[in-house]
Amino acid sequence: MSQVISEVLAKYNYWIYITLMMIGLYAMITKNNLVKKIVGMNIFQTAIILYYVSIGSKKGGTIPIIEHGHGAGTHAARAAEYINPLPHVLMLTAIVVSVATLGVALALAIKIYNRYQTLEEDEILSQIRGK
Amino acid sequence: MKKIGLLIVILTGVFLIYATADFPRWGDPASPASTHVSPRYIEKSMEETEVPNVVTSVLADYRGYDTMFETTVIFAAGVACFILLRIPGSGGPEERLYRHVPTGITIRVKDARNVPSRLAQFERIDTLWVPHDLIIKTACRILIPFIQLFALYVIAHGHHSPGGGFQGGVILGASIIVMAMSHDLRASIERMGEKVNALLCAAGVFIYAGTGALCLSMGRNFLDYAALAPLLHCDPVMARSYGIFMVEIGVGIAVMATMIRIYDNVSSAGKYDEGL
Amino acid sequence: MIWQLDLAVLALVVVAAVGAVTIRDLLGCAILFGAYSFLMCALWSIMGAVDVAFTEASVGAGVSTVFFVAAVFRTTRRTKD
Numbered sequence: 001m002s003q004v005i006s007e008v009l010a011k012y013n014y015w016i017y018i019t020l021m022m023i024g025l026y027a028m029i030t031k032n033n034l035v036k037k038i039v040g041m042n043i044f045q046t047a048i049i050l051y052y053v054s055i056g057s058k059k060g061g062t063i064p065i066i067e068h069g070h071g072a073g074t075h076a077a078r079a080a081e082y083i084n085p086l087p088h089v090l091m092l093t094a095i096v097v098s099v100a101t102l103g104v105a106l107a108l109a110i111k112i113y114n115r116y117q118t119l120e121e122d123e124i125l126s127q128i129r130g131k
Numbered sequence: 132m133k134k135i136g137l138l139i140v141i142l143t144g145v146f147l148i149y150a151t152a153d154f155p156r157w158g159d160p161a162s163p164a165s166t167h168v169s170p171r172y173i174e175k176s177m178e179e180t181e182v183p184n185v186v187t188s189v190l191a192d193y194r195g196y197d198t199m200f201e202t203t204v205i206f207a208a209g210v211a212c213f214i215l216l217r218i219p220g221s222g223g224p225e226e227r228l229y230r231h232v233p234t235g236i237t238i239r240v241k242d243a244r245n246v247p248s249r250l251a252q253f254e255r256i257d258t259l260w261v262p263h264d265l266i267i268k269t270a271c272r273i274l275i276p277f278i279q280l281f282a283l284y285v286i287a288h289g290h291h292s293p294g295g296g297f298q299g300g301v302i303l304g305a306s307i308i309v310m311a312m313s314h315d316l317r318a319s320i321e322r323m324g325e326k327v328n329a330l331l332c333a334a335g336v337f338i339y340a341g342t343g344a345l346c347l348s349m350g351r352n353f354l355d356y357a358a359l360a361p362l363l364h365c366d367p368v369m370a371r372s373y374g375i376f377m378v379e380i381g382v383g384i385a386v387m388a389t390m391i392r393i394y395d396n397v398s399s400a401g402k403y404d405e406g407l
Numbered sequence: 408m409i410w411q412l413d414l415a416v417l418a419l420v421v422v423a424a425v426g427a428v429t430i431r432d433l434l435g436c437a438i439l440f441g442a443y444s445f446l447m448c449a450l451w452s453i454m455g456a457v458d459v460a461f462t463e464a465s466v467g468a469g470v471s472t473v474f475f476v477a478a479v480f481r482t483t484r485r486t487k488d
Contacts, residue, residue: 014151016417020424022144027428030136033486035433035479039440043424046447046467053456054157058165063455065292066176066183079170083455085185086169089194091459092186093201096297096386099466099474100208103393106478107215110400113482120487186458293457301465308473390470398477 013054020047032121034112038105045098049091056084064088180371182290190295191375195354198378199339202385206336209389213329216396229253255317271313278306286383290372296382303383304390316399325395328388335385339378346374413453420446433479433486441472 024047027040064085109119116124155162172189182188190198230237232252240246286299311319343354351358356374357367365373423446427439444467452460 010156011151011154013157013413013417014154015148016421018144018147018151019421021147022140023421023424023428025143026136026140029139030133031428032488033433035475035482036428036436036486036488039427039436039475042440042471043427043443046444046463049459049463050447050450053451053454053459055162056165056456057157057454061455063293063457064173064185065457066173066185079165079173082173082185084165084169085172085189088186088456088459089189091456092190092297092462093197095459095462095466096201097204099471100205100389102471103389103397103474104208104211104215106397106474107212107393110397110478110481111215114400119482184458293461295458298458298461298465301462301470305465305469305473308470312473393474394470394477397474398480400481 014051017047017051017054020050023047034109034119034121037121038102038109041105042098042102045094049094049098052087052091052094056087058083179368180375181368182372182375184290184292184295186293187289187295187375187379191378192356192371195343195378198382199336199343199354202336202339202382205389206332206385209332209392212393212396216400218402228256230256267313271309275306275310278309279303282306282383286379287376289379290375296379297386299379300383300386301390303387304394307387307391308394311394311398316395320395323391328392328395331384332388332392335381335383335388338381338384342374342377342381409453413450416446416450416453420450431486431488433484434476437472437475437479440475441468444468444471 021044024040024042024044027043028037031037031040058080061081061083064082066082112124113119116127118124118127172193173185176185176188177183180188180192182192226242227240227246228237229240229246229250230253232254237256282299282302284299285294285302286296289295289299307319307323310322342356345362346355346358347353349358349361356371358370359374360367360370363370363373420443423439423443427436427443430436430439444463448460448464448468451457451463
């Protein structure tokens with residue numbers, strides 16, 4: 001029992017990220033409104049980014065900016081003192097790509113609204129099939 | 132549909148939670164993500180590139196090829212928004228609303244194509260017009276130069292503090308969006324025209340790729356900034372630092388122009404006459 | 408990092424995400440999405456990822472929310488689900 005508890009405490013972060021991912025996935029699959037689907041997509045993306053950033057953390061590590069004194073010589077930086085910067089770099093790209101995707105998705109939603117006068121998926125489908 | 136969706140989501144969630152049993156403990160320094168190549172980046176970043184911010188040096192120097200294509204993706208998104216939404220001035224009569232400023236009367240003109248753009252006592256208003264608040268207008272007018280100054284600081288100081296090209300570029304774009312929201316979309320387009328915007332967007336990507344091509348023309352690899360040392364009259368380590376700075380400027384310009392472009396297209400649905 | 412703060416902000420993040428997906432007014436959805444982005448930025452700065460937090464603050468809680476509100480302005484605000 002204590003092993004289960006220690007296991008849960010060590011990994012509760014991962015479970016909460018999985019919850020967020022599933023909220024985003026649920027919104028993308030089941031919601032009818034197009035803007036809600038786009039919000040679900042963005043929630044999913046930020047949950048994935050949270051996941052990657054969290055696997056780069058280290059106990060007792062500080063932010064990944066090397067301390068250098070003004071005028072003092074550079075001393076060797078020990079890798080165990082700084083948290084892992086590689087996931088941060090990859091996720092910087094991911095955030096900016098997500099906002100670019102958001103712009104294009106919203107442009108598509110506006111075009112669909114201009115054409116069908118509605119943003120609900122079932123009404124759009126019935127208009128397409130009815131015609 | 133909702134029940135199927137809920138079932139799929141719960142099944143996926145259970146599988147993922149089952150998979151976390153194999154994960155390393157949170158905060159473990161010996162986890163696979165932290166052992167192979169990232170200790171080398173942390174230890175060698177200062178002596179190879181003279182940039183303390185490891186994220187900036189990895190983003191723009193060690194993984195610079197990746198960042199170049201990311202900038203291209205942003206540029207492509209701006210172009211996609213433009214292609215999807217932009218309607219050049221439609222051929223038929225367009226209806227506009229004008230307001231007589233001294234008396235406050237609103238008139239609707241059915242075919243307003245021949246009305247001159249600057250009138251003495253009439254101002255053109257949007258369809259959902261509210262009296263422009265003086266406080267918001269004045270506060271934004273005072274704030275926008277300082278926002279832009281801060282954005283330039285963020286771009287330039289990305290070597291030593293969190294920041295860099297993307298963040299500064301987005302803040303620069305946000306300053307023009309604040310202008311468009313507090314005054315009028317037409318006022319912001321007067322200052323930052325559509326063609327200049329499109330040219331800046333492409334110029335940002337061009338600066339990035341151009342820096343890489345410059346390094347190529349000096350005889351070393353693409354995006355190997357140490358090749359710029361003879362041009363800048365410094366040693367190769369400082370040349371890498373300056374090379375990072377040059378590509379950050381390119382990224383900042385491209386991101387700023389794309390943010391403004393997406394906002395202009397989305398908020399006016401392509402017509403560029405009425406905004407938020 | 409302080410795990411109490413981490414847990415509190417994580418709980419708020421889940422609440423904001425559920426709220427953004429469930430609410431029926433699209434403008435409220437956009438604003439809740441902005442709040443979710445801001446809480447994510449706070450979470451990342453608690454974990455020490457300052458560059459990512461800076462980018463998310465400017466991109467997510469700033470420009471992304473404005474895009475959403477502009478799109479809701481151009482289409483419709485009411486939704487049935």
